[in-house]
Amino acid sequence: MKVTKFGGSSLANGTQLKKVLAIIKSDPERRFIVVSAPGKSHPLDIKVTDLLIDYANAFLAKQETTAIEATIISRFQAMCDELDLTLSMTTIKTEIYSLKKTPLVSSDRVMDLFKSSGENCHARLIAEFLTKNGVPATYVHPKDAGILVEDIPGDTVIKREAYHTIKHLKHHKDVVVIPGFFGVTSNDSICTFSRGGSDVTGSIIAAGINANLYENFTDVDAIYSANPNIIDNCAPITELTFREMRELSYAGFSVLHDEALIPAFHQNIPVVIKNTNNPDAPGTRISASRPLDTQSVIGIAADSGFTSIFLRKYLMNREFGFGFRILEILKEFGLQYEHMPSGIDDITIILRQNQLTPTSEQQLRDKLLTDLKLDEIKIEHDISMVAIVGEGMKNSIGVAAKATTALANEGINLEVINQGASELSILFAIREPYEEQATRALYQVFFD
């Protein structure tokens, strides 16, 4: 059994839905379909979810909503017309119109309810479409599917016990069509996952029914070994481990919702990223392990917008609990750090720049300087982190040499070098302007 999730662009219009039909028909194992709301059907189009957010905001502001309702309905109507569907449109209209009758309890509850109806309506439409075209399909609401979630509007998480109910979905004879993106709380409120959360629903269903594959259909052929916007005809990655996928979670690898991998990872269900517009492309398979006969480095990821905070104190490494006190202060400032490489008497804290304002940065600087009685503190902005990643690195000597030589040849200074005992990745902190150059240089030595 496979759980097959289709993203918004794969479901944006009738033409796309026909591709989806063909994909589902081509493999009888595809019995659990998780759908997003309709995405952009052309570059200037607006995603239905965004329209619903406007609708919700207008409603909350007690403004006129007729126009926006019409726009939303027209998106579904256009597909029904193109695909000659008659039944679901009535239900969809009723749902969209009835939204504005929602009691104004709390604005984020209202927002979640509105947002969720994009997926919900589309699931109904798609179930009808499949049935009408020789694939008997049943729409199943997340409540009936058993997607029981915590009461955290806009950013909910699944409850452990949910899986006991979800596994019963197996017994459905028909193909099951489940709206992604949201679940239902123990007191029947709708709560959505964070944006892009249909990926999460798919993964939850896959874990719940213990599928042998979770297929995630999107609009790219694969995950690439580097940022394809930087590297021309960048090599696709055919196989990847969950750990590698995580290490590559920097910019350029945001194909999948981060949290979407958790249920699949814990249940050890392979995930495959495929392209609705090119379903014959092998895509990228993400699983617990992969053959390591291939090269040591599988991907190069880079991300900018980091700040490095350098602390020096004479005899620091003799002071018990020094690192602890640093992290106490970071915690006090609500700061999350990424890395903390150290010398004997110095520590560098790498964190996301957007966590600091000039004011809070000044306060942090003063706090660290005085509380820790530092000899020196230096804060540098506009740092990029570049990571080379691969399970194979552990078994091959000289990867660091190859990488640092490539960067040295480009005259790129390494502010920080960081490799943990996993030997799964080596991270380099460099100045932002060199990020693309570094990516190209590393790509060349490891992939060309």
Next chain:
Amino acid sequence: MKVTKFGGSSLANGTQLKKVLAIIKSDPERRFIVVSAPGKSHPLDIKVTDLLIDYANAFLAKQETTAIEATIISRFQAMCDELDLTLSMTTIKTEIYSLKKTPLVSSDRVMDLFKSSGENCHARLIAEFLTKNGVPATYVHPKDAGILVEDIPGDTVIKREAYHTIKHLKHHKDVVVIPGFFGVTSNDSICTFSRGGSDVTGSIIAAGINANLYENFTDVDAIYSANPNIIDNCAPITELTFREMRELSYAGFSVLHDEALIPAFHQNIPVVIKNTNNPDAPGTRISASRPLDTQSVIGIAADSGFTSIFLRKYLMNREFGFGFRILEILKEFGLQYEHMPSGIDDITIILRQNQLTPTSEQQLRDKLLTDLKLDEIKIEHDISMVAIVGEGMKNSIGVAAKATTALANEGINLEVINQGASELSILFAIREPYEEQATRALYQVFFD
């Protein structure tokens, strides 16, 4: 004005004392002499401090002490005979004998008092010796010198206010001879610094009188750019910064007592390491800065006996305060860590192996695993840390490349790589058996 400290081997017998006399005579700036207790005058000899520890233990155990007293006295007597000194011997005998009349208040007080008399007696003897040989000298007890310390027997530290008194030493006409290793508390108890603490006394005096140089005479020509026991005719380091000295503080660079540099560092007084047996050798000068026209790497240090604790948890880097909780647990176990390099979802903790017993290690493993809900924990023993150090690294690109290539060519796997933003050192964790090979390989690329 220079403060000149002589170590135990430089003062082990009459022959050595004659060298010391020549050194003091050769430079009228050498007006503040800090002395250790007599060290080994031949390989099988016993240091006077060790004899005094035996004496103290016998006294505390209420055992017979006549023999050990005689042995101690004979060491001083031999020098007095050789150097034809008459005055101080009486005082020395009285002091050694009177030790056993110490009230048995607390054993560590007794221990400190006994230990301190090695330096104390020797200072008296040396003052007489200098005076008798044309260098008018006065013995000054640490109490009179103003070395006011905290009441921490065996591991005391100087009190801030002490420096106000110490500076008055300047006004002495004669050369001042001060016993190293101990100070006096506000209620007149003797407290010693940790072993080797005469270096600390010298540094304190240098800071107190604001000397323009702190000379530390020992039995090596210089600090070497790598462990001379591993590298044949290893290049000596002529100039070194305080920061570099600290980064090199791993094995093979333990020429100077770690804490000895603090007062000099804070008062910015240059320190020079010189050889009593070869005073014309330039030695090694340690100061705040040095000309960087020389090579990027100034030294290679290595130390064994580390353990690496590798932790992995899926989505670790999204968990706020994760590193903090790790350090909380280390703190709870009273563990001091050296480094903590990290990937996206993993952290490696490098710490000294001797802090853990098989039992405490198992407890730590369980605690980390359960409290942090880790996916994986791996503890590896017998790790060596190898560091390449140099202020010049910051301004020269490709040092990491050179080092990692050298290690790769030797087929040495890098368990961990760690370079902070100081770019003052790069640390590599490798398996212990490769330590010497790694040192040689790095020495070859950076020094041959």
